[in-house]
Amino acid sequence: MRKPLVAAIFALAVAGAGAAPAVAAPVDAKPPVKAAEPEVGAVSLAGTVALSNCSGSVVRFPGSVDSDPALVLSNGHCSRLMNPGEVLTDRPVNRPVGLLDASGAQVATLNAPKLVYATMTDTDVAIYELATTYAAIRSSYGVSALTVRDTHPTAGTAVTVASGAWKKLFDCNVDGFVYRLKEGEWTWKDSVRYTAACQTGSGTSGSPVIDRSTGEVVAVHNTGNENGGSCTRDNPCEVDQRGNVTVRRGINYGQQTYRIPACFTTGNRLDLTAPGCTLPKP
Numbered sequence: 001m002r003k004p005l006v007a008a009i010f011a012l013a014v015a016g017a018g019a020a021p022a023v024a025a026p027v028d029a030k031p032p033v034k035a036a037e038p039e040v041g042a043v044s045l046a047g048t049v050a051l052s053n054c055s056g057s058v059v060r061f062p063g064s065v066d067s068d069p070a071l072v073l074s075n076g077h078c079s080r081l082m083n084p085g086e087v088l089t090d091r092p093v094n095r096p097v098g099l100l101d102a103s104g105a106q107v108a109t110l111n112a113p114k115l116v117y118a119t120m121t122d123t124d125v126a127i128y129e130l131a132t133t134y135a136a137i138r139s140s141y142g143v144s145a146l147t148v149r150d151t152h153p154t155a156g157t158a159v160t161v162a163s164g165a166w167k168k169l170f171d172c173n174v175d176g177f178v179y180r181l182k183e184g185e186w187t188w189k190d191s192v193r194y195t196a197a198c199q200t201g202s203g204t205s206g207s208p209v210i211d212r213s214t215g216e217v218v219a220v221h222n223t224g225n226e227n228g229g230s231c232t233r234d235n236p237c238e239v240d241q242r243g244n245v246t247v248r249r250g251i252n253y254g255q256q257t258y259r260i261p262a263c264f265t266t267g268n269r270l271d272l273t274a275p276g277c278t279l280p281k282p
Helices: 003-015 134-141
Strands: 048-050 055-060 069-074 087-100 106-119 125-133 158-163 168-183 186-194 208-211 217-224 237-239 252-256
Touching (some): 087 125, 168 217
Antiparallel strands (some): 055 069, 186 252
């Protein structure tokens, strides 16, 4: 962790707002970049959210309906730093969520009273339940949820990392997939590696990674190698099936999300025993 965030981490811990991102650096001080008016099929900031220390997005699954409680997707480390093997489910919280429209304007502050699921094992994901429905959000604010695709993305796909905290869009491509991505004590499986064009940073953690051709979420952004270190905090390394280690300085990564929909049933209810659910269990 970088030293400039020590005071902020302490304040967040006292407030119960969550831990600082695994990629720890101050949020960019430049003025927010306003997204252009979206064209048909274009990616915008609509549905993204700003958390106290991270980004996120309001999401739904292929089986979700408008009357379901809306969900927010972010990183597990945006909830708090968790030990390897640790999984949290159905925890009461009181987390404010700043909802953005297509231009990046915050149109509402919603409340998440429940942390439905969070882990930093195999993946780095947190899912919150909001105290409102998809239909109510769309009716009140004109913002629709992003859909999480339930199939594996492919290399070469054009994607956008949409940061609600920075109010900025990062366009690049899926460069490939990493058998194991290791950062400090954590190991993540089948991570998405972006091409170098996506120069993300702290505060972008938890951003949805959106397929630009479909508008669907295919991953959640979580880390990047900042200064060429090997397998340390803020400097993840790639490990292949033979144990060979590769370090790619300045390259950023996300965790695939296609496994998540199978773990949610009617009413957006978490069911880790559901057929096809392979998320880590408590």
